[in-house]
């Protein structure tokens with residue numbers, strides 16, 4: 429599951445990964461699997477197989493599987509190796525199991541400069557640009573306007589005054605009185621979409637580490653086009669106080685919001701390079717000659733969020749989150765109250781009695797989405813053993829989900845089978861938990877069901893019917909509350925199925941829900957509920973088989989959305 433959209437996050441993590449490579453040793457206790465012989469598993473879906481595979485896939489040696497980067501290649505090598513071993517057809521690019529999804533955009537420092545009144549400002553020294561879109565406006569010849577102070581509509585200039593201009597913002601001090609540097613790039617870009625450039629005058633206050641991170645590189649979709657509704661986005665860059673004064677022709681702190689400044693020249697140039705981020709795509713060919721060129725798509729995501737440069741104590745973090753952040757990164761970071769701290773200490777003391785402290789820096793992503801990835805491999809293994817469904821099963825292990833569903837966005841735009849030959853899409857993300865201690869309502873077989881009736885009533889009914897015919901001990905408990913229109917958690921917009929639904933493909937998304945380890949270094953295989961994980965996986969196997977054996981497609985009886993519109997939960 430990806431996080432809510434936030435500013436600057438993806439680039440921060442990417443840069444963190446690049447900086448830390450080679451300086452941080454992995455403290456693995458589990459054997460590496462990338463390129464190694466496969467684990468001995470049976471064709472049946474068993475608790476032991478799920479556990480053995482997940483311990484390998486979420487091992488520290490995978491370093492958090494972040495995309496783009498070498499660890500995403502390692503993870504996807506393992507998946508492709510299993511698809512080959514199981515005899516599935518490669519269905520990526522050029523006869524391989526892989527589809528390359530990302531490029532990185534890197535600033536050409538030598539070719540980028542800004543000039544004002546004959547003075548030249550240097551990239552990454554006087555100003556720090558951010559890549560925004562495949563087409564960004566030129567700032568050459570644009571006049572600078574004082575945009576006010578980043579914050580609310582009251583403190584910022586009317587966007588009507590900034591079309592074609594370079595609009596410069598100040599940042600308010602931090603609560604502790606230190607100079608502030610953060611402004612929301614996405615929000616500013618949306619509000620001032622018609623400006624030539626957006627400038628935030630906070631480079632002097634930006635921490636050196638952040639400065640290096642933001643200057644490193646930005647991942648972006650390969651071959652990305654501008655959306656049909658817009659031709660270009662404004663440039664965005666941070667500047668030093670000296671550059672800001674030159675651009676406005678005076679001290680910004682002493683000038684009125686809306687005041688006009690100088691005319692700027694120069695250009696900002698980004699270069700594109702290939703990035704290591706791959707979808708793995710494999711087909712289990714169907715048995716029916718009339719139906720085998722249609723597909724049931726099955727999806728999960730192969731990436732997670734990498735690793736930190738600074739380790740934390742695993743048990744302290746987990747005890748703290750149990751009390752203060754039971755939803756992990758879905759809950760805001762805050763300090764514990766004294767009463768909460770007492771409870772945290774009690775948990776930690778009990779853990780210290782059974783094991784020593786352990787520093788941890790790797791986001792293993794055992795549940796997110798090691799669980800979905802491993803479930804798909806086990807389902808592929810079971811189906812490959814036969815009998816095969818009538819329709820073909822299209823297994824898509826998406827990359828860069830955590831960067832904003834990029835692998836799925838790319839696959840939906842560049843599907844390697846005709847898009848209208850995909851009859852339905854089944855997505856699984858975080859299906860290994862759902863215990864009573866994880867979230868309210870949790871129990872063995874607990875599943876949050878999302879999207880199943882948004883396009884097709886028939887699909888929603890089928891999802892229920894397959895469950896109802898299972899023996900009571902194997903039945904799932906569907907929780908529909910997160911599927912409600914406008915639900916604040918936005919799960920419908922936060923995993924890969926959304927990009928299939930955009931194009932009118934009926935989708936169903938299963939997740940066992942959030943927990944204290946969500947997007948924390950503590951999302952490890954020993955905290956998975958293997959019996960429940962097995963129950964969900966065997967159910968998915970049946971559901972996918974049922975969809976594959978139906979001779980008619982599930983009927984789309986609800987309105988399709990505009991594929992270019994913003995996702996609405």
Ligand SMILES: [Zn+2]
Nearest residue numbers: 429430796830
């Ligand atoms: Zn996630």
